[in-house]
Amino acid sequence: MSEKLSFVNPTADSPWGTYLSQVDRVVPYLGPLARWVETLKRPKRALIVDVPIEMDDGTIAHFEGYRVQHNMSRGPGKGGVRFHPDVTLEEVMALSAWMTIKTAAVNLPYGGAKGGIRVDPKKLSLQELEKVTRRYTSEIGIIIGPHTDIPAPDVNTNAQIMAWMMDTYSMNVGGTATGVVTGKPLHLGGSLGRVKATGRGVFVTGREAARRLGMDLRGARIAVQGFGNVGSVAAELFAEAGAKIVAVQDHTGTIVNSNGLDLAKLVPISRTDGVVGFKAGGDIVPNEDFWNTPCDILIPAALEGQLTAERAQKTTAKLVLEGANGPTVPIADDILAERGVLVVPDVICNAGGVTVSYFEWVQDFSSFFWDEDEINVRLDRIMMNALNHIWDTSDKHKITLRTATYAVACERILMARQERGLYP
Numbered sequence: 001m002s003e004k005l006s007f008v009n010p011t012a013d014s015p016w017g018t019y020l021s022q023v024d025r026v027v028p029y030l031g032p033l034a035r036w037v038e039t040l041k042r043p044k045r046a047l048i049v050d051v052p053i054e055m056d057d058g059t060i061a062h063f064e065g066y067r068v069q070h071n072m073s074r075g076p077g078k079g080g081v082r083f084h085p086d087v088t089l090e091e092v093m094a095l096s097a098w099m100t101i102k103t104a105a106v107n108l109p110y111g112g113a114k115g116g117i118r119v120d121p122k123k124l125s126l127q128e129l130e131k132v133t134r135r136y137t138s139e140i141g142i143i144i145g146p147h148t149d150i151p152a153p154d155v156n157t158n159a160q161i162m163a164w165m166m167d168t169y170s171m172n173v174g175g176t177a178t179g180v181v182t183g184k185p186l187h188l189g190g191s192l193g194r195v196k197a198t199g200r201g202v203f204v205t206g207r208e209a210a211r212r213l214g215m216d217l218r219g220a221r222i223a224v225q226g227f228g229n230v231g232s233v234a235a236e237l238f239a240e241a242g243a244k245i246v247a248v249q250d251h252t253g254t255i256v257n258s259n260g261l262d263l264a265k266l267v268p269i270s271r272t273d274g275v276v277g278f279k280a281g282g283d284i285v286p287n288e289d290f291w292n293t294p295c296d297i298l299i300p301a302a303l304e305g306q307l308t309a310e311r312a313q314k315t316t317a318k319l320v321l322e323g324a325n326g327p328t329v330p331i332a333d334d335i336l337a338e339r340g341v342l343v344v345p346d347v348i349c350n351a352g353g354v355t356v357s358y359f360e361w362v363q364d365f366s367s368f369f370w371d372e373d374e375i376n377v378r379l380d381r382i383m384m385n386a387l388n389h390i391w392d393t394s395d396k397h398k399i400t401l402r403t404a405t406y407a408v409a410c411e412r413i414l415m416a417r418q419e420r421g422l423y424p
Contacts, residue, residue, distance in 0.1 A: 014090060016090045019097045023037065030407070033411060033415060039413075040097070043070045045143065046069075046092075049067075051063040054131070056127060063119045063136075064118045065115070065136045067113065068092045068093050068113060069096065069143065070097045070112040070113065071097075072113075073416040073417045074104060074110065074412065077148065077149035078149075079154075080153055080155075081153070082095075082115075082155035083132075083155070083161075084119075087118045095154075095304075096114035099113060103354060104409035104410070105351065105390065105409040106386040107386065107412070121156050133165060144169065146179035146364075150179065150181060151182075152181060152357050159183055159184055162183045162184045166180055178364040179364040182360040182361055183357065190360060191357075191360035192372040197353045197357075199229060199237065200233060200234075200352050200376070202233075203234050204380050204383045204384065205349045208384060209321070210297070213318065215296065219244065221295040222246065223245075223298050225249045225300045228250075228301070230350065231299060231301035239260075245260055246261070249302075252274025254284065254287050256289070257282035292315070295317050296316075296317060296318055298317035300320070301323025304324060306324070306328075307320070307329065307332045312333075312336050313335060315336075319341070324346065326346060343401060343402060348405050355379055356375060390404045393407055
């Protein structure tokens with residue numbers, strides 16, 4: 001008999017509650033492996049750490065950090081680190097669980113992990129940011145490593161932060177360990193194609209989904225929420241394919257242009273002033289109006305829980321591409337399915353980043369690096385093969401792509417768990 005986790009009591013729409021609901025929906029398709037399903041409903045290990053640093057003004061500040069390893073039946077933990085003032089243990093648990101599903105869905109030899117610090121990095125100087133990163137890395141160093149758990153960039157973290165993490169870990173173990181993180185600068189063992197990989201994966205899966213739906217990308221109207229590396233790269237690739245980006249939302253606000261936004265001008269401006277800095281290129285509208293902007297494809301690429309039931313009723317999109325992790329709450333999923341809106345779920349749609357992270361990890365171990373064309377060819381092939389297998393599963397069982405993705409991933413995870421057995 002299994003007991004509930006003692007340290008979290010999720011609501012249905014919370015990140016962990018959403019994940020648990022997604023697992024429950026796939027149980028009928030697991031057959032005899034369903035006896036192991038509780039394995040998926042609890043993390044293997046959750047570490048909470050204090051991150052004290054001396055600020056520039058001489059005061060001592062404390063930040064709370066997390067690293068959660070959800071499941072490692074198929075390989076070392078893999079997942080990003082986010083710096084955000086709203087980071088919680090429950091959120092990191094859910095994100096680590098989605099990484100478990102994601103790596104299994106594209107058949108990478110990884111488990112799922114995630115990390116974070118509850119901090120607003122915008123309020124830190126560069127020196128303070130480095131101190132936070134290095135102290136956090138030292139604190140979680142007891143559970144990360146090239147063969148155990150490999151962090152990567154996520155919200156508000158980047159290649160520089162990965163370089164500090166790699167250096168800190170390397171200094172503590174007494175040798176350069178490039179494979180301890182991915183998403184590093186190129187000259188420290190990073191991989192070509194990594195920065196654009198997640199956005200490229202969104203485009204590749206979206207292109208195939210549109211083809212299967214009979215939707216012509218030329219002239220298709222696209223609305224993008226979140227305009228960082230994922231949203232902006234996906235938008236640029238869709239625009240190159242002839243689509244029109246009619247609405248974009250980021251932390252500064254929402255801009256709309258029914259004739260299509262000029263991305264060549266919008267992207268550089270958004271990097272410094274946010275999308276609302278592009279006043280001449282479109283109309284600034286209230287944020288909630290983003291969701292009822294007439295569009296054919298919706299790309300939520302910001303944070304989790306953004307596509308609610310009310311917003312699912314509003315959208316005119318026929319195709320939703322989840323660039324973010326967990327952007328659609330379960331009830332919204334049901335509403336979209338009832339309305340005939342196809343959702344390509346996050347755990348396959350945005351798996352381009354972790355796929356190229358895998359390439360980086362492999363290249364670090366071999367000290368042999370591929371060119372960007374080879375990276376993109378390998379990425380596209382893995383993403384297409386994964387999506388086609390999931391689509392076939394969806395058609396076979398007459399289930400949504402999300403449930404089919406979980407069916408494929410959970411079968412792989414639980415088969416590994418069953419074959420490994422329980423120790424001792």
